Amino acid sequence: MRVSGGSLNADLDRIDARAKQLLGAEQRTKDAEDAFTQLLAKPAEARRQPDEHESELRRWARGEMRALEIPAEKVAHRDLVKGTATAGGNTVPTTFYGRLIAHLIEVSGLMMAGPTVLNTASGETIEIPVTTAHSSAALTAEAAPLAESDPTFAKRTLGAYKYGVLLQASSELLTDTAVDPEGYLSMQAGRALGNAFGAHAITGTGSSQPTGVITSASTGKTGGTGAAGAFTADDLINLFYSVIAPYRNSTSCGWQMRDATLSAARKLKDLQGQYLWQPSIQVGVPDTLLGKPVHTEPNVAAVAIGAKSVAFGDFSQYFVRMAGGVRFERSDDYAFNSDLTTFRAIIRADGLLVDQTGAVKVFAGGAS
Incomplete structure (x- = not known):
């Protein structure tokens, strides 16, 4: 029986491809075994490397750092303890999916509508001059005197009203929780402060609170x-x-x-x-x-x-005045006898339709 050269070459190519597949599978198996060997040889603490921000916040929460800067939203509104499931215990794992699924709440729609935001380092009163009427011209006869028409002005005043939220958490919760505390506290405080200021930015009376739009x-x-x-x-x-x-x-x-x-x-x-x-x-x-x-x-x-x-x-x-940014602070002494760490977030703000x-x-x- 005669075998053509083309058929023989095709058979050789298939054999060569199959050999390469087997060699590749063998190498992948070896690589996986090596990786598992190295992983199992490491201590458990070394396998989980917390990111820099999470590590800093945990050290701060335990009192190892006295101050921490966090972006412009934060905190919550009740005492959190590990022993009560709905007050913190549900965040502590036996084996736990490390992200808290939080319900959504409404925040300020006005801040999404494009107001003018004035950021100041301190909270002294700001006076903003505005025009309330413009000059107007009039048809004037030859040699007749020109009528005077001056613009009129008024002043709008922006102060700095204080909004704040307080959170207390047990040392057990701070030590044991698998939830990212920085992200969660930031989300809670941002929403709480946004809701409080947002209500006044819409319908505030202007008496001891911002004037709503x-x-x-x-x-x-x-x-x-x-x-x-x-x-x-x-x-x-x-x-x-x-x-x-x-x-x-x-x-x-x-x-x-x-x-x-x-x-x-x-x-x-x-x-x-x-x-x-x-x-x-x-x-x-x-x-x-x-x-x-x-x-x-x-x-x-x-x-x-x-x-x-x-x-x-x-x-x-509508002008929104923010004085001094967001203060996010921690105290070990406020609830020392209860072994609770206290956190607070504060903004100073005002608003006015100028x-x-x-x-x-x-x-x-x-x-x-």
Whole structure:
């Protein structure tokens, strides 16, 4: 029987490929055995190398370091102990997935709308001069005297109100927990401080607290009677155009309303049957209403008679003052007799709509 050269070469190639596969499998087996041998030879402590930030926070929590700087959000709001499951014990492993699954809560939508943030090293009062009326010209006859028209000014004042949260944790929890404490404390404090300041940034009275943007905003449109405070598509269009073009064209111009109000707004149509609402097709870009971004804010009032349930305008005219950054501090002495370590996070902040001539306007529910 004659075997062609091509067939013989093909058989040789298959044999060569198979031999290489076997050699490769043998080498991979040897490499895996070597790796396991080296791993098992190491002490248990050496196998888990905590990252630098986790190591620093654990040393700080145990009192080995007196100070630690942490980014601009932090802490929680009750005594945490290892012995009670829901108060910390659920974070201590027998064998444990090392990440805590926390429930989500709402934070300040105003801070996402593009306010002007002033960061200062200290908390002294800041006075901001603003114009409340501009000069105007007039048609003047030949040789007639010119009419005087001066701009008028006012001052807006920003202080520094203190917001804080306190957390106490047992030494057992700090020593034994497998949860990343730095990340968790940062998340909790950021949300707690954001919620506290965010409520005042929307509806604060300005008396011993910041002045909310809705508190200072003027009414752009009042709803009709017999609608229990609800708005129509025409109402939102009128509110949109009650804000003059220089503010309306700002990149920080948008809407603020709570989720339930937003649900109603999404169902509105114009006279051609087209929805006013336009969903975003780009990740990270908010949905739009009449072409302007919508930010949900839980502290805006619900739809009701007389309620200011929708805000629209240039939110860069709302100034947020942050004095001295975030203080995140630890004390071993405050609850020494209970063997608890106390943590606190503090910010000093104020907020004010500096341009109150119509930069932001609201929809108010009509009378019954």
